[in-house]
Amino acid sequence: MGMTGRPTHTLAAAVARYIDCGSHYNGQRSNFGVVASVTQLRFAQKGTKGLLRARNDVLVLQCVAAGGDRCSRTDVARETGLPQATVSEIVAEMIERRLVREAGREAQRIGKPRVLLELDSDHHHFVGVHLGRGRIRASRLTLTGHIVESTTVPHMLGDDTLATIATAVGRLAKSGDAEISGVGVAAPGIIGDDGTIREAVNYGWRMMPLGQELSRRCGGLPVHVVNDANAVALSEVALSTVDVDTVVVLWIGTGIGAGIVLDGRLYRGAEFRSGEIGHIDTGASLRCRCGLIGCLETVAAEPTIVGAASESDIQQFLAGADDADSRALGERIRRAAQALARLLSTLGGTLDVTDFILGGPFSSHPLAPAVLGAVNDVLAVRVMSGFSPLKVRFTTLGAHSLIFGAAAHAIRQELGVMIAMPAGLAEGVPPEEGSVDSGG
Numbered sequence: 056m057g058m059t060g061r062p063t064h065t066l067a068a069a070v071a072r073y074i075d076c077g078s079h080y081n082g083q084r085s086n087f088g089v090v091a092s093v094t095q096l097r098f099a100q101k102g103t104k105g106l107l108r109a110r111n112d113v114l115v116l117q118c119v120a121a122g123g124d125r126c127s128r129t130d131v132a133r134e135t136g137l138p139q140a141t142v143s144e145i146v147a148e149m150i151e152r153r154l155v156r157e158a159g160r161e162a163q164r165i166g167k168p169r170v171l172l173e174l175d176s177d178h179h180h181f182v183g184v185h186l187g188r189g190r191i192r193a194s195r196l197t198l199t200g201h202i203v204e205s206t207t208v209p210h211m212l213g214d215d216t217l218a219t220i221a222t223a224v225g226r227l228a229k230s231g232d233a234e235i236s237g238v239g240v241a242a243p244g245i246i247g248d249d250g251t252i253r254e255a256v257n258y259g260w261r262m263m264p265l266g267q268e269l270s271r272r273c274g275g276l277p278v279h280v281v282n283d284a285n286a287v288a289l290s291e292v293a294l295s296t297v298d299v300d301t302v303v304v305l306w307i308g309t310g311i312g313a314g315i316v317l318d319g320r321l322y323r324g325a326e327f328r329s330g331e332i333g334h335i336d337t338g339a340s341l342r343c344r345c346g347l348i349g350c351l352e353t354v355a356a357e358p359t360i361v362g363a364a365s366e367s368d369i370q371q372f373l374a375g376a377d378d379a380d381s382r383a384l385g386e387r388i389r390r391a392a393q394a395l396a397r398l399l400s401t402l403g404g405t406l407d408v409t410d411f412i413l414g415g416p417f418s419s420h421p422l423a424p425a426v427l428g429a430v431n432d433v434l435a436v437r438v439m440s441g442f443s444p445l446k447v448r449f450t451t452l453g454a455h456s457l458i459f460g461a462a463a464h465a466i467r468q469e470l471g472v473m474i475a476m477p478a479g480l481a482e483g484v485p486p487e488e489g490s491v492d493s494g495g
């Protein structure tokens with residue numbers, strides 16, 4: 056009679072993981088009051104009644120979320136170890152707050168039919184926003200990850216970014232009856248706990264209070280900001296049909312970065328600079344835009360790999376041409392692959408990560424499969440004894456990953472839970488260029 060949505064051991068692990076979750080999610084305002092501070096939650100085990108209750112709320116919600124629509128109050132009590140009466144009381148309050156609802160009854164061989172619970176997908180919606188090249192994309196998602204509607208607003212460097220995001224969020228907020236309960240923004244740069252962009256070179260931002268400012272412009276909605284590579288990593292852990300909880304996203308675009316999720320937790324580092332790998336030394340001899348010599352970006356960033364190759368050069372290369380341009384392009388790919396593979400095997404050996412994902416703007420470039428293949432070729436011959444082979448793959452979520460990751464971050468910050476959203480993959484409507492469109 057266990058939940059059939061997910062294997063029970065996975066659910067138990069998810070719950071256990073959450074209890075232990077670190078201090079990365081704390082200090083941010085929450086509309087729900089479910090989780091004021093995870094640091095506080097750690098003390099809740101022997102702390103005040105209120106904090107204990109907050110912890111229990113999160114456990115119950117996480118359990119219902121992980122159970123799909125196959126989860127009864129009895130299942131929740133068994134999985135969380137909470138008394139049945141406590142579970143019933145928490146569930147009643149969550150139904151009233153429209154976070155959870157009854158999903159119907161399931162007949163049992165013995166006794167009365169059990170009432171199944173599921174997340175209430177009709178009330179609390181979250182917006183995921185991505186600041187991309189030339190445009191800002193935003194989608195409104197249900198608690199179960201179903202994209203209800205999307206919009207895209209053109210945006211060039213130098214435009215008023217805050218105003219553009221607020222416009223996008225405003226478009227989504229205007230339609231539909233459901234309440235928007237939080238906004239997640241995936242943005243480039245080094246991002247602090249409070250949603251301040253400490254530094255984003257391409258945007259020329261330093262200590263820019265994006266979360267706070269945007270919240271003000273969006274009528275006080277809670278806004279949570281996450282680095283874009285981290286958003287992809289989160290989406291892969293929260294949403295992917297591949298069951299992973301430790302993953303490193305290699306972000307390649309004009310620059311190079313990484314998003315690191317360890318044991319289901321975003322790892323942000325002592326000063327929020329985790330994944331700032333673009334300027335580590337590869338031993339190459341080229342001078343980097345940062346002034347140092349031999350940075351990873353000098354051999355493996357998109358502009359370096361592509362070089363002066365035109366679209367037709369690239370097509371010829373991919374068709375197997377052997378002219379000088381194609382050989383030069385092949386050489387740049389080989390050089391990039393070697394540097395990336397060396398980095399990944401270092402990370403793999405240091406962190407015990409085997410699952411790497413290629414993300415960022417370059418991942419949709421026609422040359423990306425060639426680079427991915429070349430990196431995997433180098434990794435395949437460097438398997439250390441006793442270690443699983445390292446591999447890099449594309450994200451399973453494609454263009455959705457940033458929007459989903461941003462929304463997952465907002466949901467986690469607001470509700471304290473990481474919600475699996477596979478429904479969004481099958482049924483979601485990805486943002487289209489230029490206009491609001493509805494679906495699902």
Ligand SMILES: [Zn+2]
Binds near residue numbers: 343344346347350
């Ligand atoms: Zn550099």
